[in-house]
Amino acid sequence: MAYDEALELQRTLVEERKAGHIPDTLLLLEHPHVLTLGVRQGGGRANILATPERLDELGLTVFEAGRGGDVTYHGPGQLVGYPIIDLKPDRQDVHRYVRDVEAVMIRSCADFGIVAQRLEGFSGAWVDHPSRGLEKIAAIGVRISRWVTSHGFAFNVNTDLEFFRLIVPCGISDRGVTSLQVQTGGPVAIARVEASVSGRFAEVFAREVEGQVVKS
Numbered sequence: 001m002a003y004d005e006a007l008e009l010q011r012t013l014v015e016e017r018k019a020g021h022i023p024d025t026l027l028l029l030e031h032p033h034v035l036t037l038g039v040r041q042g043g044g045r046a047n048i049l050a051t052p053e054r055l056d057e058l059g060l061t062v063f064e065a066g067r068g069g070d071v072t073y074h075g076p077g078q079l080v081g082y083p084i085i086d087l088k089p090d091r092q093d094v095h096r097y098v099r100d101v102e103a104v105m106i107r108s109c110a111d112f113g114i115v116a117q118r119l120e121g122f123s124g125a126w127v128d129h130p131s132r133g134l135e136k137i138a139a140i141g142v143r144i145s146r147w148v149t150s151h152g153f154a155f156n157v158n159t160d161l162e163f164f165r166l167i168v169p170c171g172i173s174d175r176g177v178t179s180l181q182v183q184t185g186g187p188v189a190i191a192r193v194e195a196s197v198s199g200r201f202a203e204v205f206a207r208e209v210e211g212q213v214v215k216s
Helices: 003-018 040-047 052-058 094-111 161-166 180-184 190-204
Strands: 025-029 034-037 061-064 072-074 078-084 116-119 122-129 133-145 148-156
Touching: 003 025, 003 061, 003 078, 003 148, 025 190, 052 161, 072 161, 078 190, 094 116, 094 122, 094 133, 094 148, 094 190, 116 133
Parallel strands: 034 061
Antiparallel strands: 025 078, 034 072, 078 148, 116 122, 122 133, 133 148
16 A cells, blocks of 8 residues: 555544544554655654655655654565554553554564564564664554554564665664565465464554454
8 A cells, every 4th residue: 555545544543543434453464665764853854864865766766754763664574563553541651552553563572483572772572683783673653642653663574675775774873674484485475474464463552353344
């Protein structure tokens, strides 16, 4: 799904959730190649390393996302999750919400035999490399309006990690990125990861998966 289409869909669903017209909803999708900017320090434009001409050559668009965080990359092979959930009445804590999303990512990694962890001072899920240290496998950038959430996480499954060389991912210059494919030694079916993430999300947030709509 194109990033701008997903952005508009989120806005619509957030308003419907605020009005109580829909239940808590988790969008799981993939985007074409795109760079998205957060609200931190000008959105992270200074952390885009490629020239506009190079971005055009690669077919990469740049969007201001309106979420927290810095610049990041989305593209095919990366599972992007946008939770549209109402944190009222008992989960009205931004830091807890981010930690809970991290827990979903960490548990999903465990489903594929990968040990992921938190990194103090940074959001996301991280995997330790013997020589390079901790590398990010899942990034998190959220928006909360009247305690209804949007935006969310980007889980590198079969992502082409070369695209991250075009930016300083999330503004963190001394840490690398990794993927499930790298960690497991081969491609991982996105459908398997979707099932893991939705199940783990329901587990962490004490919800039940009521149904699924697949957009072709």
